[in-house]
Amino acid sequence: MERQYWIIQDGIQAGPYTLGQLAQRGGLTPDTPVWYDGLADWTVASNLPEFAGLIGGAAPRPAAQAPSYAPGDPYARAAADGQTPPPTYLVWAILATVCCCVLTGIVAIIYASKVTPAWQRGDYAAARAASEKAGWWVIISFVGGLIWAPFSVLFSMMSNTL
Amino acid sequence: MSPAASPPPYRGAVRRRPWPPRRRAAAVALCVALAVCAAYYLLDPAGGMLPRCPFKAATGLDCPGCGAQRALHAALHGDLRAAAGYNLLLVAEVPVLGLMLAAELMPRRLGRVRRVTASRPFILTFLAIIILWTIYRNLCPA
Numbered sequence: 001m002e003r004q005y006w007i008i009q010d011g012i013q014a015g016p017y018t019l020g021q022l023a024q025r026g027g028l029t030p031d032t033p034v035w036y037d038g039l040a041d042w043t044v045a046s047n048l049p050e051f052a053g054l055i056g057g058a059a060p061r062p063a064a065q066a067p068s069y070a071p072g073d074p075y076a077r078a079a080a081d082g083q084t085p086p087p088t089y090l091v092w093a094i095l096a097t098v099c100c101c102v103l104t105g106i107v108a109i110i111y112a113s114k115v116t117p118a119w120q121r122g123d124y125a126a127a128r129a130a131s132e133k134a135g136w137w138v139i140i141s142f143v144g145g146l147i148w149a150p151f152s153v154l155f156s157m158m159s160n161t162l
Numbered sequence: 163m164s165p166a167a168s169p170p171p172y173r174g175a176v177r178r179r180p181w182p183p184r185r186r187a188a189a190v191a192l193c194v195a196l197a198v199c200a201a202y203y204l205l206d207p208a209g210g211m212l213p214r215c216p217f218k219a220a221t222g223l224d225c226p227g228c229g230a231q232r233a234l235h236a237a238l239h240g241d242l243r244a245a246a247g248y249n250l251l252l253v254a255e256v257p258v259l260g261l262m263l264a265a266e267l268m269p270r271r272l273g274r275v276r277r278v279t280a281s282r283p284f285i286l287t288f289l290a291i292i293i294l295w296t297i298y299r300n301l302c303p304a
Contacts (some may be wrong), residue, residue: 006245008172013172033171033172033174035169040170041170042169042172044295056182071236077304085280087266088266088279088280090262090279090280090286091259091262091263094259094288094292096253097226097292098225098230098249098292099227100216100227102217102225102226102227103217106289106292109285109288110289112285114281114282116281116282124213129256131239145213148216150219152213152216152219153213155212156214157211
């Protein structure tokens with residue numbers, strides 16, 4: 001059986017509802033008190049992950065304002081709002097280069113260098129792609145370094161004792 | 163199924179306020195940095211307990227970062243001169259990296275700095291310095 005929820009809205013306790021009924025009912029805010037059988041005490045909707053999609057989704061959103069960017073594309077949105085370009089991760093790329101992994105670090109630096117030019121010519125998708133690639137190469141470098149480190153220590157300890 | 167339990171009396175619910183992601187990331191980064199500093203203060207890279215450079219192990223050449231562990235160990239013990247001797251570039255670029263990090267974290271306030279540090283000429287110059295430094299240190303070992 002589906003879990004049943006009680007809520008308090010406008011000072012009045014209501015329930016039990018299933019999640020689906022709550023979604024139809026609407027009007028949930030992050031601070032709406034919620035309880036279900038199994039909770040020791042009331043909590044609020046924002047503490048429950050299953051409520052994430054329901055909070056604030058009460059009234060159907062006005063479809064009037066057609067966005068000029070693809071929905072769900074934060075970078076294009078940021079660009080439309082005149083915000084800063086995506087991160088270059090240059091600091092991390094340089095640290096990766098000098099800390100463990102020269103080659104992958106240099107790849108990350110080269111991708112980092114492509115972010116701003118793409119942004120300046122208005123190619124936000126390319127700027128985002130370069131930023132993400134730089135980030136991924138940084139992660140690859142550090143993960144590679146972390147994998148390498150214990151082997152290296154083990155090896156040098158063995159060669160010291162031999 | 164037993165009849166559904168009824169909710170307890172409502173005495174107000176506490177909303178858990180998670181730290182904002184940026185602050186959480188900063189806290190994690192600070193902890194990692196402190197742990198690394200503690201490790202490199204206590205451990206001497208000459209003791210063979212710390213990882214070796216994979217580039218050097220593979221090629222026998224000094225990579226742009228070789229000496230970083232010895233330099234960090236020396237710097238944490240207050241010997242900046244020795245640190246610079248192990249890896250001059252690294253010691254020289256620490257202030258630049260700090261400025262870049264600040265610009266990345268505060269793009270609004272340091273927008274002018276960020277425009278420079280995120281620009282292609284700056285990044286490619288930095289890359290060229292790293293490569294030239296690597297060539298130099300292998301040709302003229304200190």
